[in-house]
Amino acid sequence: MSNKTSSSTYLVTGGAGYVGSVVAAHLLEAGHRVTVLDDLSTGFRAAVPAGAEFIxxxxxxxxxxxxxxxDAVLHFAASSQVGESVAKPEKYWDNNVGGSMALLAAMRSAGVRKLVFSSTAATYGEPVSPLLTESDPTAPTSPYGATKLAVDHMISGECAAHGLAAVSLRYFNVAGAYASPSGVTYGERHSPESHLIPLVLQVALGTRESISVYGEDYPTPDGTCVRDYIHVADLADAHLRALDAATGGEHLICNLGNGSGFSVREVIETVRRVTGHPVPETVAARRGGDPAILVASAEAARERLGWTPSRADLAGIVADAWAFARDSGRDSGRDSGRDSGRDSGRDSGPNSVRDEENQA
Incomplete structure (x- = not known):
């Protein structure tokens, strides 16, 4: 873990969400002061880590x-559902772009000159190569991706014109759960759920009858789509390192992923093995816009942030998510660690991009 040399004060927007709450928890554990700003439109007050001020x-x-x-802002607050963005693009332009513009103006006025932004792989759209790099073309296929790319452009202008130090982190598929030293576990829970791993875990729990596999004739080893999964705790580590790496006048953009992928069938089989439960599946037709392979090159993050994922094992990611899912299922009234619908990433961030995960 980086960013431990001195205590700083950070504003975390969207910190009542899955990724935002985990990052806030890591900042507090590193000895920093944290304020969470969240409107709770889809978030949960109980997900805000103890010790953080809440607004x-x-x-x-x-x-x-x-x-x-x-000292800096870590910006996670955004609407992040691809399907909704197609149906209600005005909501996404207003919240994601308008809100970010207002945030940048507030930072400029207050003299806060460092920003870490929760961007997304959805900025790339249809990949031109199986291993995406930051230099690949950006051509979003949804208003969600387009608004995130617009904010990235906005940040670049702010850096050039006003000396902002900024890092945008483009997530791929975030998963897993984080058990903090304080005993609180932060996990993924959307309503409605749209991410593959928690959906398959719902089948293992018996709350969903089966998992749909959209297409089994892709040019991949088992015919199903391949995606890059990153543990949410690794993601949080990257954010703390980004705070150290941010340089005045520069907008650094880094992909975050494991650099290797797992197919839909590999995820389903891993859930069966980890949980010991059967997971019935049904095969459906391909969905439009689902690329066969979507995997990140994280070389820039390694070079510029000194970051490498330490929890790249799919079974470990699934096991952490399974422990959270079982605990949440036993206590349906529990709110702690629920996702706010912010990037999270989603998406966080990119993990909330429907056409990135071949899922039900």
Missing amino acids: EGRIQDAGKWLDPSY
Whole structure:
């Protein structure tokens, strides 16, 4: 873990969400002061880590609270459902782009000159090669991806014109759960759920009859789509390292992934093995826009952030997610660690991009 040399004060927007709450927890564990700003429109107050100050509010109003005492902003607050973005693009342009523009203005006014932004692999659209790099073309296929790319462009302009130090982290598929030293576990839970691993775990739990496999005739070893999965704790580590790497006047963009992928069938079989439960599956037709392989090159993150994932084993990722899912199932009233629908990534971030995961 990086960023432990001195105590700083950070604003975490969307910190009541899956990725945001895990990053906030890591910042607190590293000895920093954290304020979470979240409007709780889809988030949970109980997901905010103990020790963080909490402000219920919108990022459009960040100027009410942001002041020179903050050393940096970590920005996760965004609407992140691809399907919804197609049906309600105006919501995504208003919240993701308008909200981020207001946040940048508030930072400029307060003299806060460092930003880590939760971007997404959805900015690339249809991949031109199986191993995506930051230099590949960006051609989003949804308003969600387009709004995230627009914010990236906005940040680049802010860096060039006003000396902002910024890092955008483009996630691929975030998964797993994080058990903090304090005993609180932060895990993935969306409503409705759209991510492959928690959906397959629902089948193992008996709350879903089967998992749908959309297409088994792709040019991959087993015919199903291949995706890059990253553990949410590894993702949090990258954010802390990004704070150290941010340089005035530069907008650094880094992909975050394991550099290797797992097929839909590999995920399903891993869930069967880890949980010991049968997971019935049904085969459906391919969905439009699902590329056969979507895997990240994380070489830039290794070179610039000093970051490499330490939890790349799929069975370990599934085991952590399974422990959280079982615990949540036993206590349906528990809110701690629930996802806010923010990137998370989603998507966080990119993990909430429907056409990146071949899932039900």
